[in-house]
Amino acid sequence: MDFQTLADKALRDEPLTRDEARAVLCAPDDELDAILDAALRVREQHYGRRVKLCLLLNAQSGICPEDCGYCSQSKISTAPVQKYRLLPQEKIVERARAAVDAGATRFCMAIAARGATNRDIEHLGEAIAEIRDDPKLCHLEICTSLGLLDAQKCRDLKAAGVDYVNHNLNTGEQHYPKICSTHTYADRLETLRNVQSAGLHTCAGGIVGMGESIDDLLDMAFQLRAMEIESIPINVLIRIKGVPLQIAQPTSAAHALRVMSLMRFTNPRAEVRAAAGRERLGELQSKVLWPANSLFVDGYLTTAGEHHTDVQKWIEAAGFEVEVAKQEAGVSAS
Numbered sequence: 001m002d003f004q005t006l007a008d009k010a011l012r013d014e015p016l017t018r019d020e021a022r023a024v025l026c027a028p029d030d031e032l033d034a035i036l037d038a039a040l041r042v043r044e045q046h047y048g049r050r051v052k053l054c055l056l057l058n059a060q061s062g063i064c065p066e067d068c069g070y071c072s073q074s075k076i077s078t079a080p081v082q083k084y085r086l087l088p089q090e091k092i093v094e095r096a097r098a099a100v101d102a103g104a105t106r107f108c109m110a111i112a113a114r115g116a117t118n119r120d121i122e123h124l125g126e127a128i129a130e131i132r133d134d135p136k137l138c139h140l141e142i143c144t145s146l147g148l149l150d151a152q153k154c155r156d157l158k159a160a161g162v163d164y165v166n167h168n169l170n171t172g173e174q175h176y177p178k179i180c181s182t183h184t185y186a187d188r189l190e191t192l193r194n195v196q197s198a199g200l201h202t203c204a205g206g207i208v209g210m211g212e213s214i215d216d217l218l219d220m221a222f223q224l225r226a227m228e229i230e231s232i233p234i235n236v237l238i239r240i241k242g243v244p245l246q247i248a249q250p251t252s253a254a255h256a257l258r259v260m261s262l263m264r265f266t267n268p269r270a271e272v273r274a275a276a277g278r279e280r281l282g283e284l285q286s287k288v289l290w291p292a293n294s295l296f297v298d299g300y301l302t303t304a305g306e307h308h309t310d311v312q313k314w315i316e317a318a319g320f321e322v323e324v325a326k327q328e329a330g331v332s333a334s
């Protein structure tokens with residue numbers, strides 16, 4: 001396979017065929033550099049060599065009634081995670097300040113819940129108002145990850161000043177019942193449609209390494225394209241003792257990079273984000289920047305991550321640059 005022809009198609013916004021997409025995921029490791037170089041051409045067209053940093057806040061932790069088999073906060077997990085209800089607003093704003101100090105331009109607030117209540121949305125809305133009123137913080141892109149959401153809740157989030165809503169597909173439709181039984185893939189699609197109908201930007205991606213097949217990953221990639229998802233985080237399953245899916249086969253770094261590259265080819269204009277687990281790619285970690293234009297710093301929901309100063313060093317060493325907010329760069333943010 002000549003992967004540059006796939007880059008040419010992506011640069012013309014043409015969809016890959018399923019066979020072409022399969023060829024990316026099934027390529028031998030000695031073709032990885034060719035895949036990454038082709039993905040880089042597409043990435044550079046839309047994002048240059050810029051890297052957007054994102055910072056997460058686990059705003060409500062460890063008390064979820066759902067049974068997602070990959071999650072340390074689920075009701076079936078025995079992993080020792082912190083348990084607390086929605087954080088007070090000052091803690092939320094404090095973490096937004098940490099995001100700016102870390103050089104992040106997106107701040108993502110997540111809660112462990114089946115879905116946010118009206119009261120949760122009101123509470124987060126008050127914190128967002130404080131963030132928007134602070135001249136040092138107001139430029140942050142605000143993302144929330146709040147579980148299943150109906151149309152009205154999405155409209156309320158839009159009114160509260162939220163920019164993006166994250167709700168991952170996680171895997172392909174066929175595989176979904178093997179990783180979760182308390183809600184369905186269709187429920188997830190419905191939430192994403194509600195997000196779009198409210199005029200919010202969409203963030204939805206997946207997790208590699210949950211025992212899925214190549215076809216499951218292809219299904220997910222094409223579903224994300226069909227829905228025109230704008231921000232696609234790709235996680236590599238972190239194996240945590242007490243979490244049911246810790247027993248799945250580990251993912252190789254090369255496979256994770258092929259999946260991220262596929263997302264770049266099938267969703268060329270989307271932000272592709274190397275999310276939790278990227279640190280497990282070892283010496284190949286910096287290669288995530290060939291397909292991905294965005295990274296998380298300073299930890300994940302329940303696991304530690306790399307400190308932002310270390311991340312900034314390897315970003316620069318790999319020949320990329322940390323993106324600054326439009327406002328900081330002297331460009332009107334309007």
Ligand code: SF4
Pocket residue numbers: 064065066067068071072073074075111112113114147
């Ligand atoms: S809904 Fe979210 S927090 Fe709850 S178990 Fe699933 S992934 Fe974890």
